[in-house]
Amino acid sequence: MSKFTKDYLLVMNDIIREGAPILREKAKKLSLPPTEEDKEELLCMLQYLKNSQNPEIAKKHQLRPGVGISANQIGLNKRMFAAYIKNSNGEDFEYTLINPKIIAHSTSMIFIPDSEGCLSIDRPIVGYVPRYKKITVRAFNLNGEEMKIKLRGFEAVVFQHEIDHLNGIFFYDHINQKNPFQLPENVDIEPLS
Template identity: 45%
Template sequence: MFLMKDIVRDGDPVLRQQAQQVSFPLSDEDRKLADDLMEYLIVSQDPELCKKYQLRAGVGLAAPQVGVSKMMASVLVPAENEDDKPVFKDVIINPVIVSSSVQRGALTEGEGCLSVDKDVPGYVPRAARITLKYQDVDGNEHKIRLKNYPAIVCQHEIDHLHGSLFYDHINKEDPFHRTGDEIFIY
């Protein structure tokens, strides 16, 4: 299981690299990586286990964040009610955003990242809706539409696969600039 000591921090060159495509069928090493990425999210979202292992809770974790420059990320957006199934849960491999809305969305509290230890205030404008194409661990292709928070989480993780970090999107002159057209997600 990955621990916080395994998470690559801002400044490490792997976070700024273009990740490599993953080939199928997955190697044993890649399958273990996929399992470990998702396990981190599951454990980090359990308050008792999160505390026990001294983790920071996360909803997404990309392979470059654990030092592996491959096009793979786990995403686990929990349900609003504990008894419901997650809003989105999968390991997305070789993901591509095939379309995105013109309307922008941003989290009111800004974004955070397991690889960025400091708080970077500001709005991170992203597409409010996306159509995402990816492969799962078995090589099955998926094409799904996501909106609001799950769309933002997936865009954040896909950025990691292309060497971008969330704060790259923040307006440097006016971090809390609003155009009036965007949706703010709480």
């Protein structure tokens, strides 16, 4: 049985840091339907994100705020991630996805002006990370049911960041090495804020 259960509080020490080999491996696909252990691990990951965005809980447990976390970031070689995103209207969106795959994307791209952050990286990284403005993701939910999710803007960036993790890719792998602030021509002029 996994140590990551619904009753277990994930803390920053549980998050695998840059340099660990598992973060550069392609995560293994899960068999469906997911096991109870898989479900509990995903729910624990989601709870970490919720806790990390709650100022009181985050301060008490010294949690760095996050909007997404992949299974390999807590040492599990499983193709799944959780995301907890609050949009500009104050609405909360929570996702626990198994075997996610981008099946369609726009040609236009966007970026976050202050670069992206990562729970597994403790150092500052500067540069623009071009991401698709719109994506469609096929994945399976906690019940093993297939779903298709259409995303745009910040939500699309979060999903691309987490799916990259599952493929052994860090966000900084997308930054232009010669000129970190150079963007492809198909990036929208107005960056995400």
